[in-house]
Amino acid sequence: MNTSRLKLKGMSCASCASSIEKIISSLPGVKECAVNFGAQQATVKYNSQKIELKQIQSAVDAAGFKAYPLNKEGMTIGEDDKEKAVRKAQERDLILKLVVGSIISIILVVACLPMMTGLEFSFIPRWLHNPWLQLILTTPVQFWCGYGFYIGSCNALKRQTATMDTLITLGTSAAFLYSLVVTVFPDFFVERGLRAEVYYETSAVVITLILLGRLFEHRAKGKTSAAIRKLIGLQPRNARVIRNGREIDILIQEVQLDDVVIVRPGEKIPVDGEVIEGNSTVDEAMVTGESLPVKKQPGDEVIGATINKTGSFKFKATRIGKDTVLAQIVRLVQEAQGSKAPIQRIADRVTAWFVPGIIAIAIATFIIWLYGTRNITLALIPTVSVLIIACPCALGLATPTSIMVGTGKGAENGILIKGAESLELAHKIQTIVLDKTGTLTEGKPTVTNFITVNGTANGNELKILSLAASLERNSEHPLAEAVVRYAQSQEVGVKNVRDFVAVPGSGVQGFVLDHFVQIGTLRWLESEGIDTQMFLLQNNTWSNEGKSVIWLAVDGKIEALMGITDTLKSTSKEAVRMLHKLGLEVVMLTGDNRPTAEAIAREVGIDRVFAEVRPDRKAEQVKTLQKESSKKEHKIVAMVGDGINDAPALAQADVGIAIGTGTDVAIAASDITLISGDLQGIITAIKLSHATVGNIRQNLFFAFFYNILGIPVAAGILFPLFGWLLNPIIAGGGMAFSSVSVVTNALRLRNFKAY
């Protein structure tokens, strides 16, 4: 299964987006397709053995749109410049048409001022109101400025659908053609007792106003993707590497794996790597959101695009090109911005029915008015108004613009949101499940206690430690790393291990120097039939202090006991307090034993603890929590974790939140990643979700209610009561205003402040 993104051109509104979606989805071999109108992108999942990207492209082209594949990395600077150039050219074209349209519209409006107001203006020459002159002036506006609308509606017609272009074309063409007939055959109207009035200005002004709306829209779309451009812009262009013993400056694209890169104070780090020489502090705020500079020494990882502060150092490139953290972030943000929030699907379904519905209403309006007044002029005005005011352009913009600004804002604060869906869901979270090790705690445990059954005589202690380290060297578990580090600090050597087995959630075992060594939990060793009596008291004391206790048995006999402390993250307590304040239930989920877990829970203020949960049962536990609901729907549960063992639970949870410093597996299984590992990011994410969803609702209100309110007024419902008839010009202005208000409102999200 392949996933590709296509850049789309030629969409005018959300109904174009849904027809492209339909076209692509109906192709054989395509599994899924989502079109984002705001980003002008399609994300397609397809089977590359059944269909090629080329075929998908040509299907889109055949429907009158254009599709270009976006390069996967999304990181090469050239592509971005090209896109920018295209956008600039489009903007210039829009502005030119807008200027021409405005000038002509102003002339036309001035010309009919005396008619509209019934007053005499001495400075307006009478010949300006000549219908033939007006025809000449309006024609370029109608067909050159409005060219795009005609193309759009023709394409729609080919697909046997109607879009907002159809509405605009029908509306303005109706006004234009009616005026044309009046201009050519005025007698026809005069003989029937009607005034031979033309409505050229209506068409010209409406087209101009809609162009103005499009220009605003165009600009705003450019701004919403600014978040990504900002991210890409973080990447430096050059790197200084050592090749053949010489320092040379090369383009960042030319950096290869294992190149030794030199970074001086104040410089940006070009790619990801591992420090091999020198010390420094690095400002990683742009990537992780963490505001304090981080100390770096040999062995530490550095992230590309972060800024080196104080010292200079050398590092070995470990990830380049599309594998760097920054490239991954860019990709994730792009994918999220291209994805669809569930709320959007409702809007889409409405739009699909909207345009045909409006045309029906317009026809009905025309017939009723014509029948009621026997006056074609009077029938025409409300019909044109209905067509214009009902334009669903604002509706199509409502959700995607907010989602784009919201996810961009998240990325700025070190929160990566994978999809619009999780961004929408996060504000509904009722229960939040926190993993202990690596999530609440630093995940860098240290051995603080070590006792042996046989004391320290004859180097017994060191011998046992050597056995332990030899075995744990093979394990990836954080506790295992603690044991290895401790052994290193005591300078004991390690031996080879035979038949190594890791028992998830219990411990590890294997043969070292022909001894059978087991290290793990009390429960596990007891279940193996080993006598643990002698250390039970010690075990309880350490556990109650919040230490993880691991037992060590050699050849089926307990030999030693270790107490391991993992310090709490400095922000954990405050984060838990805030989560409680937001009214969430906070639960701790851990594989560690109950007394240890409870001691730590007490320290951070968590009241509900699930301890001794085996890794394969963590997802099950989340499921149980989801079912704990009095209502019909299940409880919305978020899971926060970092380890491989948390991955199934992260996937099971409604919102899976991974700690960015955790394993790749956990990050892949999650919906949201907190790059810095600071738990307060959870609160920011929830608040951002609240803000975004609120913003979407406001937008839908602006778009929907405006249309719903506007249509009956435009159709002339108020005419019998008050004699009010909505001028099509006002309808056009109002329509542009509704798009502008939606986009402006979405951009307000940029003021969102992280917690």
Ligand SMILES: Nc1ncnc2c1ncn2[C@@H]1O[C@H](COP(=O)(O)OP(=O)(O)OP(=O)(O)O)[C@@H](O)[C@H]1O
């Ligand atoms: N390699 C190992 N060495 C020693 N003990 C281990 C090892 N692997 C697992 N254990 C024991 O099994 C217990 C449960 O492990 P598990 O990985 O499920 O959870 P955890 O890492 O302690 O906690 P959390 O679920 O909060 O991440 C550990 O607390 C430890 O006692």
Ligand SMILES: [Cu+]
């Ligand atoms: Cu519109």
Ligand SMILES: [Mg+2]
């Ligand atoms: Mg863990």
